[in-house]
Amino acid sequence: MMSDVLTKTPSAEPAEPDRENVPRIGRSMARMRLMTGRRLIGRLAIQSAAPGLELSHLDVLDAVRRAQPAGEVTVGMIAEMLRIDPSRASRVVADMVGRNVLRREASQADARRIVVVMTEVGQDLLAEIVAQKLAIISEIVSDWPQEDVERFAALFERFIGGYEAVFLSRDKDTPG
Numbered sequence: 509m510m511s512d513v514l515t516k517t518p519s520a521e522p523a524e525p526d527r528e529n530v531p532r533i534g535r536s537m538a539r540m541r542l543m544t545g546r547r548l549i550g551r552l553a554i555q556s557a558a559p560g561l562e563l564s565h566l567d568v569l570d571a572v573r574r575a576q577p578a579g580e581v582t583v584g585m586i587a588e589m590l591r592i593d594p595s596r597a598s599r600v601v602a603d604m605v606g607r608n609v610l611r612r613e614a615s616q617a618d619a620r621r622i623v624v625v626m627t628e629v630g631q632d633l634l635a636e637i638v639a640q641k642l643a644i645i646s647e648i649v650s651d652w653p654q655e656d657v658e659r660f661a662a663l664f665e666r667f668i669g670g671y672e673a674v675f676l677s678r679d680k681d682t683p684g
Contacts, residue, residue, distance in 0.1 A: 553640035558633055565609070568600050569634050572610065572626050580615050580623040609633060 587597035609630040615621040
């Protein structure tokens with residue numbers, strides 16, 4: 509029966525707003541927003557993996573990870589991604605360079621420009637923090653049946669994809 513639910517193709521017409529479940533989702537989102545705002549998973553991961561770091565360090569490390577595949581990463585790019593002042597980004601990067609998590613080097617495209625690169629220590633740290641986050645999520649769903657975990661993962665991905673699409677379609681600051 510559960511497999512029937514997972515394999516059925518969604519109808520072409522969107523469901524009418526549900527007077528009971530849509531408000532439940534809204535209340536759950538509010539609770540999750542509070543926990544996300546407090547950065548509970550990130551804080552727990554840092555406590556376990558790197559007690560000396562702050563959330564801003566984790567944010568910068570993640571920004572570098574996300575930006576590196578697109579090319580060279582600069583402090584200005586990090587500041588823009590995190591929507592923080594460039595001087596703040598520079599201070600956090602400098603601290604992380606001092607901890608051997610990041611390093612600065614000359615750009616291969618323009619030697620006058622300095623880029624930020626994750627060191628092996630940074631890669632190991634990021635991998636450990638990700639492992640800690642996944643361990644926390646695993647603990648949360650540890651008593652769920654496997655099919656519930658699979659279904660939740662698929663539905664949550666779908667929900668977040670829809671959330672992003674609605675936001676992007678309505679955000680006046682997004683070019684496009």
